[in-house]
Amino acid sequence: MTPPAEDGRLGLNQMTVPRWTVGQAVDGCARHGIRHIGLWRDKVAEFGVAASARAARDAGVAISSLCRGGWFPAASRGERRDRIEDNRRAIEEARGLGTDTLVLVCGPAPDRDLDRARRMVEEAVAELAPYAAECGVRLGVEPLHPMFAADRSVITTLAEASAIAERHPLERVGVLVDAYHVWWDPAVYTEIARAGRRIFGFHINDWIVPLPDLLFGRGMIGDGVIELRRLRQAVDGAGYAGPIEVEIFNRAINAMPGDDLLRLIKERYLAHVA
């Protein structure tokens, strides 16, 4: 394995190189001295939980998080129950992988009633948190950009995510800070300070203009308008000393040869974040 990149905090979110299997992704990280990886459930399902854990261990790469649980609001009690059960399986997968953090993307409302959907999220997190704690897994509520309020997450600000987290012990439920989702928020620095040691992860990427797509429009670090170093300093100042995961959903970037992409990411990380 090559020496770790820079400060040893750089991590790869697997969906930045979506063509790679878990095995290829952890080997890619190892080749480039990237010490952390965030995995996705569908990729882990293909490769196997135990095989994924073993591949990461053999490569010397820590699994920083599992994406993703959540998607809680639903029209019927039965559907909400099914989603809780699916989240229990996600918690068990996280335990099997040996990662301490399950990322929650909370889901959209089943109808026009956002308030009710937000309550469903709170209730689901409350139901899952004790089981997650038993399994040694923390739940990280990720607020999504408000442009996803209708189809991916009724939780759109760090303030809302922290309000949910703060109903639980510090070590059980926290928040994810993803630059793409939070950079616009006039309260972002206040809310990062408030979240403090409840920050369970920090994802980086950039916001480019014009935005090519809502979901697959994220930019390469440094190509956009986000003050990434300032955000990094803010999460550090709040007490976060964990991995910094690069998570870029963008068709052109995701199609790059993985090794070229990891080289570029390291270069940009040094120039704009570290």
Added chain:
Amino acid sequence: MTPPAEDGRLGLNQMTVPRWTVGQAVDGCARHGIRHIGLWRDKVAEFGVAASARAARDAGVAISSLCRGGWFPAASRGERRDRIEDNRRAIEEARGLGTDTLVLVCGPAPDRDLDRARRMVEEAVAELAPYAAECGVRLGVEPLHPMFAADRSVITTLAEASAIAERHPLERVGVLVDAYHVWWDPAVYTEIARAGRRIFGFHINDWIVPLPDLLFGRGMIGDGVIELRRLRQAVDGAGYAGPIEVEIFNRAINAMPGDDLLRLIKERYLAHVA
């Protein structure tokens, strides 16, 4: 002129039927009993300020607002000065039209520094407010959806818009509430109540899934997920009794024959808003 639609509050924002001149638009409103219209500066420039005012008066349609001033942040002092001057002209055009409200879309940052750009907005509004008051024109700060933070407005929430407005007398600076921009905000109802009599306008449209486009992706009233009637009741409850302007930027809707579109808008307004 046919009898006024419903409660007499329905208004048309001109860019919902962008192919119409000012003259065609006010006549269209008159044909359909729509008593209010929001005009745009480029359309007014083509038709003439005095001719626009006369056409609206002759048609019996009140000009509810002029869109738009703003676009304040800029890299150099000279550019910021030019923009202030352009806004003075917009204020004079509003006076010439006989409308009491100039809508401000505040503009993006010239670099990555959102805080500095927000201060530029505050300063520009402070400089313009006394002149606007002399001209009998109120400034309405319109927060834009956070997905426009990089390219259209560093002011993205009602809370920020109210914070700017509250530095000024009640009758001089207020806020615009546009459903598309604010519906996702967990604080939207609190902030509508806070804005109270500073609400200078209420724009309606809808948020459809999937969103076809950021700028031109607005949906027809009732086709999306926004609780429009609840928002209308909230602005009413806050003390707003003014026009309710339909503002839909959407290529398919904007291409409809104007009379068909106005009939559809009236139908949807009754079903989902009034």
